[in-house]
Amino acid sequence: MSELRKGEEVSVEEILESFEVFRIESYGYDETPKTIAPKPSDFLVVKPKNAEEISKLLKIANEKGIAIFTRGGGTGLSAGAIPTKKGILISTERLKGxxxxxxxxxxxxxxxxxxxxxxxxxxxxxxxxxxxxxxxxxxxxxxxxxxxxxxxxxxxxxxxxxxxxxxxxxxxxxxxxxxxxxxxxxxxxxxxxxxxxxxxxxxxxxxxxxxLMPPMKEMSMLAIPFRTIDDALDYVIDTTQIMIPMAMEFMEKRAVEIGEKVSGKRWVSREGNAHILAIFERRDEAEESAELAFANNAIDVFVASPKEQRDLLELRGKIYLGVKDKAIEILDACVPIASIAEFLKRSEEVSKRYGIDVISYGHAGDGNIHQHPLIFDGWQKVYWKFREEILRIAVEMDGAISGEHGIGEIKKEELRRFYPEIFELMKELKRLFDPKGILNPGKVVE
Ligand SMILES: Cc1cc2nc3c(=O)[nH]c(=O)nc-3n(C[C@H](O)[C@H](O)[C@H](O)COP(=O)(O)OP(=O)(O)OC[C@H]3O[C@@H](n4cnc5c(N)ncnc54)[C@H](O)[C@@H]3O)c2cc1C
The missing domain is CATH 3.30.465.10 (Uridine Diphospho-n-acetylenolpyruvylglucosamine Reductase; domain 3)
Known part of the structure; x- marks a missing residue:
């Protein structure tokens, strides 16, 4: 506590009187790769039991101008929950009703x-x-x-x-x-x-x-290797013209190999450079889609048994774990699905020009591709320009700089650069809601 008080006009005694205060170092991090995550500031953790306690805490913090950060599961990938200014981190872990x-x-x-x-x-x-x-x-x-x-x-x-x-x-x-x-x-x-x-x-x-929704239907799953990215993504487009599968995941070859290594499960084929894992709620949909896969030059189409379904999902789910420590970060640009192949091609040209190796996979069914530029000596010198070019391509294609991970701390510069008018409007909204700027200061629009 003393550090927070030192050199500050504000006193946090009132807060200390009513709340149990913790020091939890690990709450200074989330799942954002360390290469790009900001260094956490000095912070104290409070774990309120209900909305009333949060209300009380915010009232005091607002009066005293104390920075407040909110942390849920800490699984975020844009450093949104990392406390970047001296202040208090509210963990919602006791709000379990x-x-x-x-x-x-x-x-x-x-x-x-x-x-x-x-x-x-x-x-x-x-x-x-x-x-x-x-x-x-x-x-x-x-x-x-x-x-x-x-x-x-x-x-x-x-x-x-x-x-x-x-x-x-x-x-x-x-x-x-x-x-x-x-x-x-x-x-x-x-x-x-x-x-x-x-x-x-x-x-x-x-x-x-x-x-909530009615229960999920039984799943049918196809695992499909293709020789080229174009064929794989044409198959996705053709399928979505006649049905909407539950999921269509794209993985480049190296992403599959990483998933295999981390999960200990095997992908269905050693051949092919572009792989699709497609999930359907009805068997007849899977059958119809399999025909479209062959029509788009699939090397083969594998129908997964329930046990294989679990294994393949695990393989796909663990890719991030395997690539996390090798990657500078996980980019999650989103483009219209008909533009994914073009986006990946243009991204590859940029990668080659900068000499940056990128591993890609992601949600082909909605255009949200996860690109992992790999760490190399001196990456800091060229990376930011490279990243700007990649995200600019997505914006030019009527896409988005983040499809699902958010802006947080690490994409706010691109938000400002690519959407200047909207950025100003967002700032005005922020001022309206939070005139003293106590909530998650420095993030998204600052
Ligand atoms: C292996 C892995 C796979 C992932 N896959 C996906 C994926 O497929 N799709 C996807 O969208 N994301 C994915 N994520 C990212 C992550 O799980 C999501 O961003 C998730 O929504 C973050 O939730 P959290 O509770 O962990 O939030 P945190 O990381 O704790 O916080 C995220 C942001 O939300 C704010 N916040 C948290 N709680 C509150 C609250 N109560 N009120 C106001 N603000 C709050 C924080 O301040 C911060 O800005 C993945 C992450 C990992 C590690």
Whole structure:
């Protein structure tokens, strides 16, 4: 505590009186690769039990001008939850209340409920929660704050499509309730949707009403090696002209090899440079899609048994783990699906020009490609120019600089550069919500 007080006009005694305060060094990091993550500042951790405590804490922090950072599961990839200014980090780990309203097909979740917990609870009530960002420890608050996506987004949408209601605390401590349990709401400006994707900069989400779906159907899975990226992505486009599969994941050859190594599972073929893992809810869809794969020169089409399905999902799910320590970062530009092949080609030209090796895989069904530029000696000298060029290509293609990971600390410069007018508007909104700039200072629009 003394460090926080030292040299500061503010006193945090009031906070100390009412809250248990922790020092947890690991909360200074999230899953952003260390190469690019900012160094955490000096911070204290508070673990409020409910929205009232958060409200009380924010009221004091706002009066005293103390920086507040919010941390959910800490699985973020844009350094959004890293405390970058001396202050207090609010962990939502004690906000665990969850209740299922079966007839209305909604879950009322406190912010710290994890993806894994919500999915299990929904299944126990004969329902499902379709979004599947890749880490089950992500929290509802964090997923809403980043508008998380995942492999099933092409069919089932992203977090935004599941948030019907929100309870949040504004920087001055006011509690607000937005939306509710209805599927429709045209009652004025949708502040609810403004908070979705706001990355802890406008308000702290304490509770959400989450839309649930009927149970998932049985899965059919195809694993398909192609010789070229063009063939693989033409197959994706052809399939989505006649049906929307649950997921269509693209992996370049080296990504498959990394997934094999980390998971200990084997991919279906040693041949091919571009691989697609396609998931369907109906067998006849898988069969129809398999024909399209052959029509686009697939080397072969493998139908996975239930055990193989689990293995292949594990292989795909573990690629990030295998590449994380070798990569400078994980880029997640998103382009229209008909432009993915062109995006990858243009990216390769840029990579060659800079001499940067990039491993790519991602959600081919929605255009969100994860590119991992690999670390090399002296990367710091050229990397930022390279990255700007890659993201500029996505913007030129009517794409986005982030499809699902958010801006956080690490993409704010590109947000400002590529969308200057919007950036100014976002800053004005930030000022309106948080005139003293206490919430997640330095992130997204600063
Ligand atoms: C292996 C792996 C795979 C992944 N796969 C995917 C994927 O497929 N799709 C995808 O979208 N993401 C993916 N992610 C990224 C990550 O899981 C998501 O960004 C997730 O939404 C972050 O949730 P969290 O609870 O961990 O948030 P944190 O990392 O704790 O925080 C993220 C941001 O949200 C803010 N925040 C957290 N809680 C709140 C709250 N209650 N109120 C206001 N702001 C809050 C934080 O301040 C921060 O800005 C993956 C990450 C890993 C490690």
């Amino acid at each position: 969850i209740e299922i309203d079966v007839k209305n097909k909604v879950a009322i979740c406190e912010a710290g409920v994890t993806l894994g917990e919500l999915s299990k609870m929904a299944e126990r009530h004969g329902l499902s929660f379709p979004p599947r960002p890749g880490d089950e420890n992500a929290t509802i608050g964090g997923m809403i704050a980043t508008n998380a996506g995942g492999v099933r987004a092409m069919k089932y949408g992203v977090m935004r499509n599941y948030v019907l209601g929100l309870e949040a605390v504004l920087p001055d401590g006011r509690k607000i309730k937005l939306g509710g349990k209805t599927l429709k709401n045209s009652s004025g400006y949708s502040l609810l949707h403004l908070l979705v994707g706001s990355e802890g900069t406008l308000a702290i989400i304490t509770k959400a009403v989450i839309r």
